[in-house]
Amino acid sequence: MNKKIKMGLVGGGPGSFIGPVHFRAAIMDGHIELVCGAFDSDPEKSKASAGIYHISSDRAYGTWKEMMEKEAALPDDVRMDMVAITTPNHLHFPIAMEALDKGFNVVCDKPVTISHDEAVKLARKVDETGLLFALTHTYTGYPMVKEARHLVSKNIIGPVRRIVVEYPQGWLSTPLEKEGNQQAAWRSDPRYSGPGGCLGDIGTHAENLAEYITGLQISELCADINTFVPGRALDDDIAVLLRFDGGARGVLWSTQIAAGEENDLNIRVYGEKGGLAWRQQEPNSLVMRMHNEPAQVLRAGKNHEYLSEIARWNLRVPGGHPEGYIEAFANIYKNVAHALNQRKENLPVDPAYLDFPTVHDGVRGMRFIEKVIESAGSKDKWLKF
């Protein structure tokens, strides 16, 4: 790579969870540098963050709109190449649209928007502009998730029959949103979060993971949605029966009231010949069970020759040195950076670099949210996706 990719950050101010994760993920491989930001909805706080992020104070903007305008006016080799959007959900759409209009590539947190309509419009915009748009469904950035996808695609476990994907959390077991927790507050408020609570926050991760690994798309679903904590404005628990193209059947459930759980996202996929199992909390192992054979534990490790090229490309260190959540996140940024670099050089982009979630995954995610809600309110059993 010739030069570092220059990034602007929207979000990441005081109290932010995901902003600093994007920041670390972006810079850790040394190919991206943060050059500007609109870090907070409060312009003063935003500007004050320049020091925290060690950027020039004149590029810590008061608002994201100001950032878009002023950056767009800078010379080519100075202005940001891409913007990372790490705000609450309701701002993803306007910021991303503006960024694309101004010619900036985008990395956006999920869910991509707060409605399917917005997502469709955004996808159209991305396609029109031809700019890169990456959606941080982080979990597909894990090397062993990529290995799982690879094994399914190579038919190692045979045609897929059953899929079970879970995402239990416990942190919203109590009405935390009423106790001053900023993360809980916006996530539980439909104005900022969109129509899905647990559903949008983590349910879509589960949906994305299942489709990514199996390469199959949901064709029908039947959903139950619950709000267990009294007074909560959005769902905090979902369970969905799934049917996939080609006949595979699935169960997806996700909750934020599983007291005591952290982020136990996990998936099992069973095919005619074998099965795969992966858990986010121990992400460096992938269990492969072939029918009538001992289970095998495939391990993340840049040196492991039994792994696919795509898994190894997304690894940094030899086996046994665990890579974690930030590294999975960083794989999205690493691939975006390499892809942008090749585009700058007018080179054809290596497909390995394009292995990140796109705005079209975002559209599917928003459809998933809306269909699950529709199904939950319906007396009919199966709803076409």
Add this chain to the structure above:
Amino acid sequence: MNKKIKMGLVGGGPGSFIGPVHFRAAIMDGHIELVCGAFDSDPEKSKASAGIYHISSDRAYGTWKEMMEKEAALPDDVRMDMVAITTPNHLHFPIAMEALDKGFNVVCDKPVTISHDEAVKLARKVDETGLLFALTHTYTGYPMVKEARHLVSKNIIGPVRRIVVEYPQGWLSTPLEKEGNQQAAWRSDPRYSGPGGCLGDIGTHAENLAEYITGLQISELCADINTFVPGRALDDDIAVLLRFDGGARGVLWSTQIAAGEENDLNIRVYGEKGGLAWRQQEPNSLVMRMHNEPAQVLRAGKNHEYLSEIARWNLRVPGGHPEGYIEAFANIYKNVAHALNQRKENLPVDPAYLDFPTVHDGVRGMRFIEKVIESAGSKDKWLKF
């Protein structure tokens, strides 16, 4: 206990899986002795099994009917006290009815019958005769399952919100029933197995486990049933959304085509304050997660004073010496033996001895089978249980 309980066995002949398990479970604690049997549908093979089981050859009968008649004619202190029914499902009902009519207590394998109607009739007969009837939903015999039930009943984890119970197996990933496997053959044939395949064979275990641990009953369900192996006559995969009395929601899925899985029955129960997790393949650990605290791993061990009395009564050895499937099975027999002994002595029966699944659990199990099938064929979403 004054004297050993005398048992007759139906089933357990050559090629049998569950018969020898019942046998070992019955005798291992030294309170039950096998005195007679009708071991095989082939009278010659049945009689030839006398030697295998080391019983008197004149009490290895040609048929179970003969056994019932001849044993009933023996003197009180000679004839069997109870009969263990370990045949394919279709024979449970006629054998149990005959046994009860002749005054014998019964331990019966599950599912209790091959229809809800039969189950209701049988339950009525049990109630009329006042005899003991135990149903071998083995998994509720595990000490740590009893501990889980105890913890829920003491409100340790708070009111239950979400339940997830799974029972994946992989052995029927291929059409084994057409390849001479006797166990697969009868299980896949509705004449011997009843209307449920995977559903009746293991799905009911999952249903029973969920209701036993939580003390809650299913009130509504919404089911998907599948047969993945071409030509198979019964289902080999189910997934069900559940609603329980009191508002808890559940997911139950079970399959016999999860290639590579053995018997990964497991359950997670989340309440307002904490959660519990248990896996049959590592049955001596029970994970308890209280909100915002480190998870605790409760371990089976007769010496562990932190366990409930009921768990410790159902243990044999100090912690760290694993007790397994046969011991869980044996707990049902142990409790039956103690209960029968107290009845013989005209003593009130200790409630701890009556902590085994009954014919009424069998009735619920048969209703579950029929309701899941009904739901799977229905366009309506929720079906009252």
Add this chain to the structure above:
Amino acid sequence: MNKKIKMGLVGGGPGSFIGPVHFRAAIMDGHIELVCGAFDSDPEKSKASAGIYHISSDRAYGTWKEMMEKEAALPDDVRMDMVAITTPNHLHFPIAMEALDKGFNVVCDKPVTISHDEAVKLARKVDETGLLFALTHTYTGYPMVKEARHLVSKNIIGPVRRIVVEYPQGWLSTPLEKEGNQQAAWRSDPRYSGPGGCLGDIGTHAENLAEYITGLQISELCADINTFVPGRALDDDIAVLLRFDGGARGVLWSTQIAAGEENDLNIRVYGEKGGLAWRQQEPNSLVMRMHNEPAQVLRAGKNHEYLSEIARWNLRVPGGHPEGYIEAFANIYKNVAHALNQRKENLPVDPAYLDFPTVHDGVRGMRFIEKVIESAGSKDKWLKF
């Protein structure tokens, strides 16, 4: 098998831990029946145990000597075939010698005696009489331990280089022997326990396990012995560097003051091509790691065709139904019963039946105890075994 083997039991009275384990292990497969016993050092308590074990009251003897004499005087088809010795260690030798003299086969708990001298004498007696003598190093009864031995013997992991065997317990972290705990009391008293505390009680299990699985014998050792609990008369913690015939090196450590541990016996064996790992607390899995390949998890299961014949012979149920400690114990009794039966029939004994620890393993165990103590007190580093 033609007839049940008739067993007498020494030990197993009120408060006994290991006596009832022997009892259950002996009877659970249906090939052995308990016919007599001397259950307690108190003759009254011993006789009172007849009811507990459901044996004829005239065969619950006041003392083991009385049992030996009276049983020897009974007719062939009535008297016991074998005696199980489950007393504190100091009685193993006199009881076993007497039993052999009277023509009874013996199953004896470990350590075999309280001195190497005694062990040598006993071994000589066993060899002279030609009777069977089984020593209950239970852990080698686990099917996956037998599988590990099989894999090493077939050179699957290549010549062995490094062995690590551990047996941590925590129950003696406090001076339990002074607080009325009967099990702790005799184990901490050299008069009953012999010269080794932790060393004899569990250290020898570790030594036996390592030699059994690898087929290698210890040639030199260098030991550290500790007594951490003030006032304790025997060691409660050992650590030993080992050298084996053929060049393999080992570490063995064992303790009874590892607060919080139950019975975490475990072993890892590394050869030139791969390694094996097994833990007693999850005994149904054996991890095999081949160099540069994913680890494989071999699982206990009578149906698993990838397992050796010897492992499957020592299993009872299909994979995924855990077999535990009592079953491992029962494998010793099952094999003894089959071997005795073949001897009775004047048949050559199947080698698979003779796969249990013998008096010669007991001699090695006593030598291990004495050599470790000698090494611990020596300034020289390596001691020939």
Add this chain to the structure above:
Amino acid sequence: MNKKIKMGLVGGGPGSFIGPVHFRAAIMDGHIELVCGAFDSDPEKSKASAGIYHISSDRAYGTWKEMMEKEAALPDDVRMDMVAITTPNHLHFPIAMEALDKGFNVVCDKPVTISHDEAVKLARKVDETGLLFALTHTYTGYPMVKEARHLVSKNIIGPVRRIVVEYPQGWLSTPLEKEGNQQAAWRSDPRYSGPGGCLGDIGTHAENLAEYITGLQISELCADINTFVPGRALDDDIAVLLRFDGGARGVLWSTQIAAGEENDLNIRVYGEKGGLAWRQQEPNSLVMRMHNEPAQVLRAGKNHEYLSEIARWNLRVPGGHPEGYIEAFANIYKNVAHALNQRKENLPVDPAYLDFPTVHDGVRGMRFIEKVIESAGSKDKWLKF
């Protein structure tokens, strides 16, 4: 923090393993920027690395000596603040001495030098100059290791009795150093590696981890050293009995021929009241076992209020998002950066920032290497440390 810390890197050229890890660890939190480097022993390759690391080409130096000189001549606000030394071991000493002489702070890979003498000299130099010197015993950078140290220091598990620390790897099971593997080659050559093979490469990590967590120092040791792969010039396997100040006893073993193992560094520490267990390959869990209580699983998570402040300071994300090896490494850099920043500001340095391994740990590590080798060659059993 006012300004980024400016770092120079020695090592990290093509084929390097640990150089890029230092680089990512240094930059990922956004407080350090790479400004210069001497990346390879080949000056051409070194200069060519400017592009890879996105630094100005005039600051990619041909040699580390050139780097020291030229950087020293730059103005204060331009020249590097610190240098990261990631070369083979034999260069640590001369580079570090030169850096300190020139006034640069140092982060150095381990082992600190190739002899105890060198280490002592270096420590004296560090003390004289008053500059910061951090040694990357990475594993003490893990938050749950810090939590373990905290729990021991607070006497939660009581006075320590037994310590077991292991570091098995398998990658050197074959003579990889003769097959063109650069990492294996220098590690197996005493000219580059120093007197220890496995001992220096990973054995010292185990020693450092044990002393760090327990706060105890080794007082005596008794060692066995082996070279299993024929023709290898250094040890590839060690086992050591340890005695600690205050009476605790330990076992340390480490090997690079444990075929199939990756980096299974792990430690167990048992005190009078409880025990702790931690494994590097699943670094986000710390198991705490209190005597007679269920084990507790403490989990890494910036949000977990039950963790100590020191553990939480060294975490980046909420529980359940795994942090790995690079983050552990980054904790050393993060703390160094904060400490340097406070020094620049003439502020007293927060003790939390100084919680990284120092040159004095390096001196102990070198003594450990030399004493283990001495012990292995001695007939005397215990050697004073």
